[in-house]
Structure formats: structure tokens, C-alpha cells
Amino acid sequence: MLLEPYSVIVFDAFGTLFDVHSVSVKAEKLFPGRGNELSLLWRQKQVEYSWLRAMSRQYKPFWTVTSDALDYSLKRLNLRLEGAVDELMQAYETLSPFEETSAVIDELRNQGYRLGILTNGNNEMISTVLKNAGLSSSFEQVLTSDKVQTFKTVDAIYELVGSAFAIDRSKVLFVSSNAWDAAAATWFGFDAFWINRLNLPFESLDVEPRFEGESLTDLLRF
Numbered sequence: 001m002l003l004e005p006y007s008v009i010v011f012d013a014f015g016t017l018f019d020v021h022s023v024s025v026k027a028e029k030l031f032p033g034r035g036n037e038l039s040l041l042w043r044q045k046q047v048e049y050s051w052l053r054a055m056s057r058q059y060k061p062f063w064t065v066t067s068d069a070l071d072y073s074l075k076r077l078n079l080r081l082e083g084a085v086d087e088l089m090q091a092y093e094t095l096s097p098f099e100e101t102s103a104v105i106d107e108l109r110n111q112g113y114r115l116g117i118l119t120n121g122n123n124e125m126i127s128t129v130l131k132n133a134g135l136s137s138s139f140e141q142v143l144t145s146d147k148v149q150t151f152k153t154v155d156a157i158y159e160l161v162g163s164a165f166a167i168d169r170s171k172v173l174f175v176s177s178n179a180w181d182a183a184a185a186t187w188f189g190f191d192a193f194w195i196n197r198l199n200l201p202f203e204s205l206d207v208e209p210r211f212e213g214e215s216l217t218d219l220l221r222f
């Protein structure tokens with residue numbers, strides 16, 4: 001079985017286990033006809049701000065980065081509504097896992113894999129999201145930006161995995177639906193499994209993920 005060489009499987013959280021665009025339902029309710037557009041720009045800015053802050057060593061918790069990205073997106077799209085930021089940030093605390101997330105995680109645990117999360121999210125943010133999704137006790141390690149005060153794609157954050165699991169990076173399967181994260185994880189030395197939900201080409205970065213699937217369920221197909 002292909003996954004066997006890996007005793008440790010580590011997942012990105014936002015976009016991989018949790019659907020960041022599940023907030024578009026709330027966004028659509030607040031701003032009819034604009035929900036999708038807001039959700040897409042919000043995510044794009046959240047990721048951009050994390051890269052910028054990491055590169056320029058201007059760390060602040062991902063929760064606040066997420067709120068800043070929302071603030072900018074609302075301004076840029078000219079969407080104004082009292083209380084919208086609070087309501088949308090609340091929606092972020094209850095992001096929906098993808099429909100297959102729980103079943104796949106349970107199955108991999110039953111098969112004896114050691115599972116972890118490696119996320120830009122800060123401790124409080126990810127514990128709230130995991131708790132609301134009923135996944136609090138599903139992972140042996142939940143590794144966050146809090147500890148290293150920086151974000152992906154800085155090596156320091158990927159290094160958390162080796163120390164936490166006491167394992168060589170070449171034995172780690174890293175699962176992400178963010179192509180940039182899968183690319184950086186590969187550069188770092190993990191074998192990456194890219195979850196390509198939208199059937200997109202991989203980024204042109206002179207690197208390819210080792211594996212590719214359409215959803216988390218494809219992890220079980222090997």
C-alpha cells in the first residue's frame with residue numbers, strides 16, 4: 001500500500017479540512033449577490049497578508065490577520081453594514097469541515113496512522129474551529145503558528161512537525177489543498193499530497209507534489 005511508508009500524516013487546516021468558503025452563506029445573507037465575491041477576496045487577502053507578515057517579520061495572530069483581510073475586502077468591495085465584521089468572524093469560528101473530513105480522519109486513525117494538523121491558525125482559533133466541528137480529539141498533534149510566530153512558507157513552521165512527532169521529514173506525508181502550501185512543503189522535504197478540489201493546474205514553481213487527489217477520500221484509495 002502506497003501510504004504505508006508514512007507513519008505520520010499531517011494536514012493543513014483551512015481550505016483542506018475546513019471549507020473556508022462556507023462563510024459565503026453568511027456573506028450572501030448579509031450582502032445578497034456579493035457573498036461569493038467577498039468570500040474569495042477575503043481568503044485571497046488573508047493568505048497574502050500572512051505571506052507579507054512572514055516575509056517582513058510582522059507577525060500577528062492569524063485570527064487578527066483574518067479580521068484585517070475581511071476589513072480590507074469589505075472596503076474594497078464597497079460593502080458596508082454595521083456588525084458585519086463580527087458576524088462574519090463568528091462564521092469563521094464555525095467553518096464547516098468538508099463532507100468527507102470526519103470519515104477520512106476516522107478511517108486513517110483506525111488504520112494506525114499518527115495524524116497531525118499544521119496550520120497558520122493560532123491555538124485559540126484552531127481549537128475553536130475543531131471543537132465546533134467535533135474534531136477536538138482526532139489529532140495527536142495540532143501545530144500552530146503561535147509557537148514560531150511566523151507563517152507558511154517559512155521553514156520554521158514546517159519544522160514543527162519533525163520535532164513534535166520525532167520523525168524525519170522524509171517520512172511525513174503532508175496533505176494540503178493549497179497548491180502553494182503543497183509546493184513549499186515539497187521544497188521543505190515532505191512528500192505532499194495535493195487535494196485539487198477545483199481541478200486546477202499545479203502552480204508553475206519548478207516543483208510537483210508527489211500525489212494528487214480530488215478530495216480527502218482519495219487518501220484512502222491508495
Ligand code: LAC
Nearest residue numbers: 012013014119120121
Ligand atoms: C492554514 C492556511 C494555509 O491552515 O489556510 O495553514
